[in-house]
Amino acid sequence: MISDIVFYAGMGWLAVMVAVIVIVTARGRTTATRILALNLLTMLVIGLLALIAGEDRRSYVLDAALALALLSFVSTLAACRYLEDRRPFR
Amino acid sequence: MRAVIADVLVVAGLLVVTIGVYGVARWRDVFLQLHAASKAGFLGVALLLAAAAVEGDGATVARAVLAIALLGLTSPVGAHAIARAAARRRAELRRGRRD
Numbered sequence: 425m426i427s428d429i430v431f432y433a434g435m436g437w438l439a440v441m442v443a444v445i446v447i448v449t450a451r452g453r454t455t456a457t458r459i460l461a462l463n464l465l466t467m468l469v470i471g472l473l474a475l476i477a478g479e480d481r482r483s484y485v486l487d488a489a490l491a492l493a494l495l496s497f498v499s500t501l502a503a504c505r506y507l508e509d510r511r512p513f514r
Numbered sequence: 515m516r517a518v519i520a521d522v523l524v525v526a527g528l529l530v531v532t533i534g535v536y537g538v539a540r541w542r543d544v545f546l547q548l549h550a551a552s553k554a555g556f557l558g559v560a561l562l563l564a565a566a567a568v569e570g571d572g573a574t575v576a577r578a579v580l581a582i583a584l585l586g587l588t589s590p591v592g593a594h595a596i597a598r599a600a601a602r603r604r605a606e607l608r609r610g611r612r613d
Binding site: 425426427430431434437438441444445447448453454455456457459460461463464467468470471474475477478481483486487489490493494496497500501504505507508 | 517520521524525527528531532534535538539542544547548551555556558559562563565566567568569570571573574577578580581584585588589591592595596598599600602603
């Protein structure tokens with residue numbers, strides 16, 4: 425079990441990181457920066473879910489992490505296709 | 515002992531994730547940001563998932579390993595797609611400005 429102080433400090437620190445990435449997404453100068461920051465944002469949320477799963481041996485939280493990883497991959501690819509030639513499918 | 519390993523993995527993962535986020539927030543160029551986000555982001559999240567796996571039962575270990583493998587497969591592909599789209603977009607803009 426992850427000790428309490430590391431767990432709470434980690435949750436707080438990851439929340440700060442999420443806030444920073446949200447600001448980067450909102451202020452991004454190019455669309456590619458925004459896509460990239462959203463990708464990193466979902467990765468940070470997966471890290472948060474991993475912390476929750478490790479704290480109390482709750483394996484079902486990692487199901488959400490897996491689904492989030494798959495969804496973020498597909499959405500990143502679709503957004504890149506859209507950025508490249510203005511439509512998601514060729 | 516295992517709890518200590520899990521704590522160390524969590525702290526290491528947070529450190530690596532912080533490096534990645536700092537790179538994305540600090541740099542202005544898309545390719546430099548991508549350099550920070552894709553590698554440091556994946557490694558940090560993988561360390562956090564490993565911390566969950568060290569302390570968990572079988573179900574947790576299986577899901578954590580699956581998540582790490584999935585992220586390891588998809589993260590480079592996503593980064594490549596972003597880099598390609600950004601490069602083509604930039605070349606397009608440059609051509610448009612010159613003409």
